[in-house]
Amino acid sequence: MSLPRIAVDAMGGDEGVRVMIAGAAEARRRHDKFKFLLVGDEARITAALESHPNLRAASEILHCSDVVGGDEVPSRALRRAKTTSMGLAVNAVKEGKAGAAVSAGNTGALMAMSKLALRTMPGIDRPALAAIMPTLGDNDVMMLDLGANTEADARNLVQFAIMGAAYSRILTGKDKPRVRLLNIGTEENKGFDRLRDAAAQLQAVTGLDLQFDGYVESDKINRGEVDVVVTDGFSGNIALKAIEGTARFVTDLLRRAFTSSIRSKVGFLVSRPATELLRHHLDPNNHNGAVFLGLNGVVVKSHGSATAGGVANAVAVAARLLEENLTHRISAGLAELRAREADVGTTDEEAEAAK
Amino acid sequence: MSLPRIAVDAMGGDEGVRVMIAGAAEARRRHDKFKFLLVGDEARITAALESHPNLRAASEILHCSDVVGGDEVPSRALRRAKTTSMGLAVNAVKEGKAGAAVSAGNTGALMAMSKLALRTMPGIDRPALAAIMPTLGDNDVMMLDLGANTEADARNLVQFAIMGAAYSRILTGKDKPRVRLLNIGTEENKGFDRLRDAAAQLQAVTGLDLQFDGYVESDKINRGEVDVVVTDGFSGNIALKAIEGTARFVTDLLRRAFTSSIRSKVGFLVSRPATELLRHHLDPNNHNGAVFLGLNGVVVKSHGSATAGGVANAVAVAARLLEENLTHRISAGLAELRAREADVGTTDEEAEAAK
Structure with missing residues (x-):
């Protein structure tokens, strides 16, 4: 099977074309079987491609000059879906001209456009935005939903668990990623009914490709x-x-502390390899690429302020999810959930009948 | 007017009596007009007081040997309110034998006991738990509610704003503390109806002793x-x-980075004053003492793992809120809110009549 193309909104983000093209070129070097659809101002994209013949050879340009503003309200952006680089990149996925879209533009607009154009997969009621964060362990951690919907009921949360586990299996290579529900305590009676209901469902349904471990607190x-x-x-x-804010806050404090005296400055210089390690670990570029899960097609959001390396990571997320067929994995997880729920149902009835 | 006593649950927290008594003694040195009611095992309290004659001279001991467990569910703790050190400390406030209670025990149990024994102030529907955190600015920031209630409607949020501002005026000395509602964006259409309604109310009612600045995101x-x-x-x-978790996470990363090589270790030693500054800034002991606002009496929760210095800060919070008459300030704020709401109402009616 030939891999679907990746549509890149070349205009979004703080720096626009140059960084997006440089990022796509770097991602293409890592995933060299992919072809690209670069959406945006043709003259500027062509100019940027001069430094990246490798990407140029694998790309088609879809021209448009209109771009979604960073502060543009989603409702306005939606009306301009047919003329903006973001709208056209998402639309290319809808029309089967690409398998994934990557944009560094306005998150709310990208979310609204993606939901409207791509619709949710069969069996999914609401999509979710998932992102990766560093941990003190060997693996990164994924969290979802990060704002695709303000609210979620128990049914949504269970679907998020299935989708998150499918994505995590690709990321971590684990057969059964460890899944937890965010709550304000780990005792059974904590939080909302919807959390308790979702926990009960995830506990009752065994045999899924995930390990449900109960609640986790945000610390x-x-x-x-x-x-x-x-x-x-x-x-x-x-x-x-x-x-994110606290990581920045502590590193800001650290910077102040290290520049507060000559002695500290000297210490800072001597220990530079250590602080570089810290900076590297916390650099959001290294975990760039939030994914909208549950849509008919892959949509990846890159940080607006990402560097070319960060954009490359976001594009590589899209490439990896296409290579590993995320959408199919989610469908399979949902089918498994339904089958196991039916099993649980039977068992309950049997238990009832046996009374 | 003589100051009311402070009841200290001497048994709660990870280390119990020794730390609680040492902390109370240090707080007493800073606020030397206060008297104390020390609740817990008399023999152990008496032994601990030997090192603190100053506190001993200002204290009465209320003996009990029972203590609320760290993992005890609130419902069970409530049934033991008459026999546990936490329950008796809160009860002393209810019976007017103390003006404030300080405990380092189980938060959920303390919350449940305080709500049940002290009830909410007139005009307050629900109490809120407020705590202080460091900032990059000159003042600390206070956040509430931190878990006294799982949910809050617009009316609760407005009352939280009034209570938080009253407390913040004492802490910061500002006439009109800057108040914001936590939301997932700063645009008007973000979040829940209850947030938009609370924002509209806080915007409409002018003349309160606070400056409402709209929404704030958690970063x-x-x-x-x-x-x-x-x-x-x-x-x-x-x-x-x-x-809290991220501050610990980043400092853990930092520690690892600094111990990863000889060169880093040397750098760390040279820059020690800087990292000490950081540690000091982030040490939760320096911001110890979360307060239940809106009850008929002051209840302060000390971190379970607080040092004697941390406990002293929590006891000092209680002392300061009694000295500055927090409860009276909240009542005044609520009266002002009602008067201003009436004004807004009158204006609306006048506008209606003028049509």
């Missing part, structure tokens, strides 16, 4: 003890931004 | 641009623990 997300953290879009967004 | 809590962050208990708990 333990990054300890390396969980692979997939499942939550609603509001709580997920709060947790993700709190983690 | 900007610690930038020093807001004094009081208002949210529901679920989101607040998620945000607080994500911040």
Whole structure:
């Protein structure tokens, strides 16, 4: 089977064309079987491609001059879906001209366009936005939903768990990624009914390709003890931004501390390899590429401020999810869930009948 | 007016009596007009007081040998309110034998006992748990609710804003602390109806002793641009623990980085004053003492793992809130809110009549 193309919104993000093209070129070097559809201003894309003959040879350009603004409200962006680089990149997936779209533009607009154009997969009620974060363990951790929906009921949360586990199996290579629901305590009576219902369902249905370990509190997300953290879009967004903001806050404090005296400056220079290691570990470019799960097609959001290396990571996420057929894996997980739920149902009836 | 006593649950927390008594003694040195009611095992308290004659002279001991367990479910703890050190400390406030209670025990149990024994103040529907965090600015930031209630409607959120501002005026000395609602974006259409309704109310009612600045996202809590962050208990708990966990995560990474090579170790030693500064800034002992706001009496929760210095800070929070009459300030704020709401109402009616 030949691999589907990757559509790249070449205009989104803080730096636009140059960084997006350089990133796509680097990703293409890592995944050299892919072809690309580069969406945006043709003259600027052509100019940027001069430094990247390798990518040029594997790309088609889809011209448009219109771009979604960073602060543009989703409703306005939706009306301009047929003329903007973001809209056309997503539309290419809808029309089967690409298997995945990557954009560094406005998250709300990308979310709205993707939902409307691609629709949710059969068996999925709502899509979810998933991102990867570093941990103190050997594997990264994935969290979803991060804001595709403000709310989520028990049924949505169970579907998020299935989707997250499918993605995590690709990322980590684990047969049964460890899944937990985000809550404000680990006792059974904590949180909302919807959390308790989702936990009960995930506990009852055995044999899924995931290991459900109950709840996780937000101070333990990054300890390396969980692979997939499942939550609603509001709580997920709060947790993700709190983690990102605090990582920046502590490194800012550190920078101040290290520049507060000559002695500290000297210490900083001597220990530079150590602080570089820290910087590398926390650099969001190394975990770039949030994914909308549950749509008919792969959509990857790159950070607006990502470097070319960061964009390459986001494009590589799209490549990997296409190579490993994420959508098929999610479908299989949902079918398994339905079959196992039916089993649980039978067992209950039998138990009832045996009374 | 003589100051009310402070009841200290001497048994709660990881280390129990020794740390709690040492902490109370240090707080007493800073606030030397206060008297104390020390609740717990008399023999052990008496032994611990031998090192602190100053505190002994200002204290009465209320003996009990029973203690609430760290993992004890609140419902069980509630049934043992008359026999445990935590229950008796809270009860002393209820009976007017103390103005404030401080405990390092189980948060859920303390919350349940405090709500049941002390009840909410007139005009407050639900209490809220408020805590202080460091920022990059000159002032600390306070966030509430951190878990006294899982959910909060618009009316609760407005009351939290009033209570948080009253506490913040004491802490920061500002006439009008800057208040924001925690949300997943700063655009008006973000989040839940209850957030938009609370924002509309706080915007409409002018003349309160606070400055309402709209929404704040969780990555900007610690930038020093807001004094009081208002949210529901679920989101607040998620945000607080994500911040605490990430601060620990980054400092753990830092420690690993600094011990990864001889050169790094040398650098670490040279730059020690800088890393000490960082450690000091992030040490939770320096911001110890979460407060239950909105009850008929002050209840302060000390971290279970706090040092004597940390406990002293928590006891000092109680002392300061009694000295500055927090409860009276909250009542005044609520009266002001009602008066201003009436104004807004009158204006609306006048506008209606003028049509």
